[in-house]
Amino acid sequence: MTDxxxxxxxxxxxxxxxxxxxxxxxxxxxxxEVLAVVGESGSGKTTLLNCxxxxxxxxxxxxxxxxxxxxxxxxYRMSEAERRFLMRTDWGFVHQNPADGLRMTVSAGANVGxxxxxxxxxxxxxxxxxxxxxxxxxxxxxxxxxxxPRAFSGGMRQRLQIARNxxxxxxxxxxxEPTGGLDxxxxxxxxxxxxxxxxxxxxxxxxxxxxxxxxxxxxxRMMVMKDGRVVESGLTDRVLDDPRAPYTQLLVSSIxxx
Amino acid sequence: xxxPLVVSDVAKSFTMHLRDGxxxxxxxxxxxxxxxxxxxxxxxxxxxxxxxxxKMLYGNYAVDEGQIIVQHEGGLIDLATASPRTVxxxxxxTIGYVSQFLRTVPRVSALDVVAEPLVxxxxxxxVARTKARSLLAQLNLPEKLWALPPATFSGGEQQRVNxxxxxxxxxxxxxxxxxxxxxxxxxxxxxVALIAAxxxxxxxxxxIFHDLDVxxxxxxxxxxxxxxxxxxxAA
Numbered sequence: 002m003t004d005x006x007x008x009x010x011x012x013x014x015x016x017x018x019x020x021x022x023x024x025x026x027x028x029x030x031x032x033x034e035v036l037a038v039v040g041e042s043g044s045g046k047t048t049l050l051n052c053x054x055x056x057x058x059x060x061x062x063x064x065x066x067x068x069x070x071x072x073x074x075x076x077y078r079m080s081e082a083e084r085r086f087l088m089r090t091d092w093g094f095v096h097q098n099p100a101d102g103l104r105m106t107v108s109a110g111a112n113v114g115x116x117x118x119x120x121x122x123x124x125x126x127x128x129x130x131x132x133x134x135x136x137x138x139x140x141x142x143x144x145x146x147x148x149x150p151r152a153f154s155g156g157m158r159q160r161l162q163i164a165r166n167x168x169x170x171x172x173x174x175x176x177x178e179p180t181g182g183l184d185x186x187x188x189x190x191x192x193x194x195x196x197x198x199x200x201x202x203x204x205x206x207x208x209x210x211x212x213x214x215x216x217x218x219x220x221x222r223m224m225v226m227k228d229g230r231v232v233e234s235g236l237t238d239r240v241l242d243d244p245r246a247p248y249t250q251l252l253v254s255s256i257x258x259x
Numbered sequence: 260x261x262x263p264l265v266v267s268d269v270a271k272s273f274t275m276h277l278r279d280g281x282x283x284x285x286x287x288x289x290x291x292x293x294x295x296x297x298x299x300x301x302x303x304x305x306x307x308x309x310x311x312x313x314k315m316l317y318g319n320y321a322v323d324e325g326q327i328i329v330q331h332e333g334g335l336i337d338l339a340t341a342s343p344r345t346v347x348x349x350x351x352x353t354i355g356y357v358s359q360f361l362r363t364v365p366r367v368s369a370l371d372v373v374a375e376p377l378v379x380x381x382x383x384x385x386v387a388r389t390k391a392r393s394l395l396a397q398l399n400l401p402e403k404l405w406a407l408p409p410a411t412f413s414g415g416e417q418q419r420v421n422x423x424x425x426x427x428x429x430x431x432x433x434x435x436x437x438x439x440x441x442x443x444x445x446x447x448x449x450x451v452a453l454i455a456a457x458x459x460x461x462x463x464x465x466x467i468f469h470d471l472d473v474x475x476x477x478x479x480x481x482x483x484x485x486x487x488x489x490x491x492x493a494a
């Protein structure tokens with residue numbers, strides 16, 4: 002167990018002209034920790050996620066990441082090539098729409114194998130074996146390995162996207178509404194799968210969701226955002242069971258009871 | 260006797276921002292200590308704040324004022340101000356909690372629900388499962404249920420899963436929120452025996468028991484929560 006965070010974020014802000022994307026966001030993320038970022042659409046949570054994953058550059062603030070050699074590197078001072086390498090190896094990004102994270106016209110096996118080749122694997126047999134292993138871990142039958150994701154259901158595509166992201170053994174995974182747009186039963190299966198993988202692999206993850214039930218199930222810590230600012234943060238069960246900020250109380254009281 | 264948990268001058272209120280910000284005081288001036296090897300019981304009528312006190316001690320409710328000092332990994336931690344990461348560590352190692360209701364996770368078997376806290380503490384999964392089996396057997400949960408997710412179990416069955424999950428570890432402090440509420444007499448006796456074993460092992464227990472027989476059987480003393488009524492001080 003290490004006593005240093007994996008990611009340190011300090012006073013991160015992103016403005017679109019005079020409009021606020023996200024403002025003054027500060028937090029640390031430790032290895033193995035899952036942080037949920039919740040809020041309604043337009044609250045800035047996706048902007049924050051895109052800044053953190055360096056898909057977007059912030060207007061001000063810093064974020065430093067502890068590399069595998071133990072050294073902290075300032076994300077926004079890295080070269081584009083360095084950032085891309087990090088993205089391909091040590092990080093994963095699970096998009097809400099699997100089509101954004103998959104290559105829809107190559108086979109499922111190739112979707113998983115491609116990430117391995119990007120980190121230098123060249124042995125075809127080994128890559129295929131790893132792909133088969135990962136497909137089974139996300140509950141996709143081996144006989145679907147040569148099918149294109151176009152032929153998959155939404156839930157299967159999402160599971161394939163997860164396999165593609167996790168195959169390189171990343172330490173940090175970003176997820177943008179990973180269960181959005183899926184049927185409830187499919188969601189439950191995916192959540193359970195994600196929960197198991199995150200625990201078994203000791204992944205750190207930042208999960209953006211508007212679904213408080215998803216946050217409860219997946220995360221230990223939570224940040225609530227409104228109008229680009231963090232209005233409340235803390236242990237997930239504390240924030241949900243004893244919400245303090247007016248906006249969090251509104252969110253929690255708006256959940257439909259089943 | 261070591262005192263792993265000391266609560267001093269804790270106050271809690273809820274501010275309902277959706278109801279014009281009215282403030283509902285719950286408790287104030289909560290002070291007590293729990294020694295290793297004793298079982299203290301929170302007494303008082305419904306609504307007196309018993310569950311809120313337990314939830315603050317577990318970090319589930321925020322604390323407005325006061326301190327909750329717990330012995331954790333050789334040091335002292337104030338749970339009232341501890342970071343989320345510290346609270347998680349305290350839950351993993353020091354303070355266990357048996358809630359009234361089981362929050363089920365889809366597709367995880369009863370056996371693994373029970374074994375999980377031990378696995379989180381670094382125990383081998385198979386060792387943890389073996390211990391989980393013996394606890395579930397002790398609590399008379401039919402063996403055919405062990406491999407099933409508890410979501411469809413009856414109230415009493417879920418509660419036994421919950422109890423097994425809470426008792427499987429060797430946390431030095433254990434909080435019990437009505438662990439026997441929906442159990443039959445036979446299983447209540449099992450829980451009473453489990454609590455006695457924890458006391459003998461030097462665990463500090465704090466519980467809420469509405470069942471008077473159970474309370475008389477386990478309580479070393481009663482902490483009267485009405486003496487912490489927030490109105491008394493606030494008004």
